[in-house]
Amino acid sequence: MKTSARLGVVKPSATFAMAAEATVLRKQGRDVVDLSVGEPDFDTPEHVKAAAREAMARGLTKYTPIGGTDELKDAISTKLRRDNGLEYGVTEVMASCGGKHALYTAFHALFDEGDEVVLPAPYWVSYPEMLALAGAVPRIVTTAVARGFRMSAEELEAALGPRTVAVILNSPSNPTGAAYSADELRALGEVALRRKLVVVTDDIYERLRPNLVVVNSVSKSYAMTGWRIGYTAAPAELIRAMTVLQGQTTTNPTSIAQAAAAAALTGPQDSVAVMAREFTQRLALMVEGFGTMPGVRLAPPQGAFYVFPDVSGFFGRRGPDGAIGSATDLSMYLLRRAGVASVPGEGFGAPAHVRFSYAAARLLLEEGLARVKRALAALR
Numbered sequence: 177m178k179t180s181a182r183l184g185v186v187k188p189s190a191t192f193a194m195a196a197e198a199t200v201l202r203k204q205g206r207d208v209v210d211l212s213v214g215e216p217d218f219d220t221p222e223h224v225k226a227a228a229r230e231a232m233a234r235g236l237t238k239y240t241p242i243g244g245t246d247e248l249k250d251a252i253s254t255k256l257r258r259d260n261g262l263e264y265g266v267t268e269v270m271a272s273c274g275g276k277h278a279l280y281t282a283f284h285a286l287f288d289e290g291d292e293v294v295l296p297a298p299y300w301v302s303y304p305e306m307l308a309l310a311g312a313v314p315r316i317v318t319t320a321v322a323r324g325f326r327m328s329a330e331e332l333e334a335a336l337g338p339r340t341v342a343v344i345l346n347s348p349s350n351p352t353g354a355a356y357s358a359d360e361l362r363a364l365g366e367v368a369l370r371r372k373l374v375v376v377t378d379d380i381y382e383r384l385r386p387n388l389v390v391v392n393s394v395s396k397s398y399a400m401t402g403w404r405i406g407y408t409a410a411p412a413e414l415i416r417a418m419t420v421l422q423g424q425t426t427t428n429p430t431s432i433a434q435a436a437a438a439a440a441l442t443g444p445q446d447s448v449a450v451m452a453r454e455f456t457q458r459l460a461l462m463v464e465g466f467g468t469m470p471g472v473r474l475a476p477p478q479g480a481f482y483v484f485p486d487v488s489g490f491f492g493r494r495g496p497d498g499a500i501g502s503a504t505d506l507s508m509y510l511l512r513r514a515g516v517a518s519v520p521g522e523g524f525g526a527p528a529h530v531r532f533s534y535a536a537a538r539l540l541l542e543e544g545l546a547r548v549k550r551a552l553a554a555l556r
């Protein structure tokens with residue numbers, strides 16, 4: 177059957193090939209340490225699950241307003257005020273089916289065919305594909321390991337052309353874990369204000385409200401990837417446009433998940449701190465582990481739960497299945513020969529790197545690190 181030309185420009189997620197291969201190996205009885213995952217290995221907090229059960233008991237099983245219930249919108253405003261010092265009213269926030277859907281909807285509401293959007297690389301795999309679906313063209317700014325993978329205000333300015341309308345910031349970043357300082361954000365923000373760019377950010381950004389689109393979700397912070405609740409805070413006219421699109425696509429995010437997300441955002445926050453502490457310890461383990469592997473170069477990340485070492489020192493070496501010519505070859509070698517799943521950097525716009533997630537128990541991380549070390553040392 178013919179499929180649309182629109183989809184012809186969209187690549188499937190970079191993790192798919194590795195995940196498929198890992199599944200095949202597991203079915204063959206191989207023990208695979210999965211460091212490819214992009215979700216916390218913690219459970220959703222109990223009070224959040226209780227809020228979902230209670231929502232069902234209260235009969236909250238029907239359509240809700242398109243952009244989310246008043247309860248959730250209030251919870252989003254509360255969260256933005258409490259954690260980020262941002263004031264957003266009820267007409268300036270909306271909930272969607274995960275952060276990914278919030279971004280997709282925002283891109284469609286913001287961009288026209290041929291609009292250019294500055295995208296610092298390495299970038300999250302979905303940005304270029306979602307921009308392409310919205311008819312927008314990424315202007316990629318490749319950031320340097322030496323600068324901690326952060327784009328400077330000068331680099332942003334130099335990337336701007338007459339059709340550039342927006343810039344995407346993702347701090348802390350998936351895949352590099354790089355995070356911008358307040359001063360760096362301010363400098364980028366000044367360029368954006370002067371050049372009238374929309375700033376789409378996955379994270380806190382306090383000063384440039386007029387052209388700012390904040391996208392966030394409960395997926396990672398509250399171990400709620402399966403609940404599919406993300407949200408956007410932006411000027412009311414953009415929220416109105418996004419609501420029109422969402423109203424003709426998903427209608428509303430799931431009513432029960434909305435109740436749970438409201439409980440996550442406004443209830444006790446201790447589980448977030450517990451998770452963050454554990455991630456900090458695991459990060460130290462990963463940085464130390466990769467530090468003992470000759471040929472691997474790793475810029476220590478500041479956030480998220482990934483490390484993204486440069487492995488290009490191994491390109492040209494040989495393993496039992498042939499020469500390693502790329503990050504994908506190396507990831508595949510690690511999976512097949514060492515039973516460790518990772519994600520190669522090509523899909524993140526960083527073909528010298530491989531992403532390893534540390535959203536896994538410490539024992540698994542130690543085992544994974546030991547296997548990677550042995551496998552890399554065996555390359556000739």
Ligand SMILES: Cc1ncc(COP(=O)(O)O)c(C=O)c1O
Nearest residue numbers: 214274275276300350393395406
């Ligand atoms: C940078 C970034 N933004 C957004 C998302 C979307 O998350 P979700 O749709 O699960 O809320 C992810 C998930 O991996 C991500 O890494």
